[in-house]
Amino acid sequence: MSGRTTLIFGTDVSHAQMKEILEVMRVMGKPLTAGQLWLDPSHHDQDNLHGHGQLGLAGSPPALPKPVNFTTAALNNIIDMLGQTGNVSKIVQAFEVLTVPIPRSAQFMASSFDDDDDWGVSSPSPEPSYHYPHASPNTTTYNLLIRHVSKAGHAILARHYLLQAIHLEREVAYQTRIEVLKKPLHQARAPHFAINKGTILPVFGLSNRDKNVGLMRWVHSKMPNLLKRKRAELVFFSNFRRGKIAKNLWPIIAPTSSNTSSPEQPPADSSSNLFTRVKSALGLDPVFDVDLNSETPAIQPTPVKYIDLDLYIRILERDIKEIDELRAHVEIILARTIQRGKNIYTLTGWRRTNVTREEWRGIANFKPKVEDDERHSSECRAETVEALLWYLENPSFGQLEGSRNGGSGTVGITIKELSSVVYSLRSNITGNAFIHLYQQQIWLPVTRREFKPRG
Known part of the structure; x- marks a missing residue:
């Protein structure tokens, strides 16, 4: 340490600064250890890196942990x-x-534009491959x-x-x-x-x-x-x-290996023992067994x-x-x-x-749907019953005008026949009353306005 300056970790400091550093180390109880370093004249810029690591990051926080699997x-x-x-x-x-x-980029492109020569093998990159x-x-x-x-x-x-x-x-x-x-x-x-x-x-x-x-x-x-x-x-x-x-x-029962045993853990405090007992009693999955005091997350496979x-x-x-x-x-x-x-x-x-x-x-x-036909038929039956009831209440009209076989003329129908038709229309909803009228070859109007008096 003779001389005006001393080389410490590749940095030039004065004698006074060196003395102050040693005094602080003595007060804090830090021993002074000597280190030997071989110098390589051809790669002098890498000596400090190989001997002491990344000196520029000496005061930086520790490196980030390995990323968790996606x-x-x-x-x-x-x-x-x-x-x-x-x-x-x-x-x-x-x-x-x-x-x-995503495939690795090294599979599709050269590491540099100078690798176009046909001779020689390019050295692999020392950087670790990153998996996307x-x-x-x-x-x-x-x-x-x-x-x-x-x-x-x-x-x-x-x-x-x-x-x-x-x-x-x-x-x-x-x-x-x-x-x-x-x-x-x-x-x-x-x-x-x-x-x-x-x-x-x-x-x-x-x-x-x-x-x-x-x-x-x-x-x-x-x-x-x-x-x-x-x-x-x-x-x-x-x-x-x-x-x-x-x-x-x-049912198929999966075989269980009896020789698999977990390594013994050191004794912990009462709270951790209580958690272990509760965990074993509830049968929790081992994925929840996480060390909360560890700075590095436990990466478990899926x-x-x-x-x-x-x-x-x-x-x-x-x-x-x-x-x-x-x-x-x-x-x-x-x-x-x-x-x-x-x-x-x-x-x-x-x-x-x-x-x-x-x-x-x-x-x-x-063609209309079946339910549409049935709804139309029920409406016609209701109106026909109403018309026939009105006719029974007004017998002075005598006979109903109608047609036979497509021709025109007057068809006689008695009150008894009308009563049977009304009863059939009221009691039967399948349209049999209309079949009865068709068999009698009598056409009945739908509304009362179409009734015409005799004469």
Whole structure:
């Protein structure tokens, strides 16, 4: 330490500053230790880095811990949060980026523009490779995505993601069959995606609000095939379970390894022991066993969910029932929307015009429904009974004008016959009284104003 200055950690300080530093170290009880450092004349700028680390960051806080794995639950929270803001562009961008793993850039581009030579092998980058966050979408992910996109009024995106969900369900169902057939049931992974009522309902609601008949008809056309696949899947897994029951292999109990023991923990205070006893009594999942005093978060792998065949069959039955009820409702709404009005090209107007339901019925020559005929017949019967009662109260009119076999003339009818007709009309609602009048070849007017006195 002779001389005016001394080199400490690569920094020049004066003798007075060095003395002050040593005095402070003595007061604080910090010993002075000597360090040896080999100097490399060719790489002198790296000596301090190899000997003492990052000296420029000596006073900075410690490095950040390793990032936690990106999960499907985090993906669902992001989709829901962005969906509530109404920014469809951000929703689609987050979904497309976070559900597809981004490949490393080194696979597609050179490390520098000087690597175009044909000789030599470029040294790999010493920096650790960064894995971009991504997660597999599940049923909740698609339900949230389609719900927010439909709420924003984007029919094309709603149709696209519903079609993508249909293709994904087909792949997941096929993979589930492979898992169940080729692996023991306690090792078969549970499916992470299936279409339910919540996946289809937002798209149908969008088409109903906008009166988009094309989108509504497309949704209705996809539901029969969807129900057909789900029913086939239900039959397959029901038969699989029935075969296991016939062979006395049901329920399947997963083998448990008895030699797995956790390492002994050091004794802790009474509060931690109490928490441990309560945790063991309640049977909490080990994922909740977190050390709150640790600065570094405990990164645990995502637990693997294995299939519960009974639960899976119940979910299939519930989805089939709900989707079938929704299909019937969509069919009614679609027919009502189409019948409400049509925009057609007419030869009379030489342009496209909106026609009402009555006009379209006359153009297409639709036959009325059965209930319309019955309602009309009941109204006619009621008016005929009223007219006949009025005639019985006024017998001075004598006979009724009528027609036989399409001809004109006067047909006589007695009071007794009129009384039997009135009784038949009152007691029979199937129209047999009109058959009786037809057999008698008598035409009766509908209203009292059409009665004419004799003479």
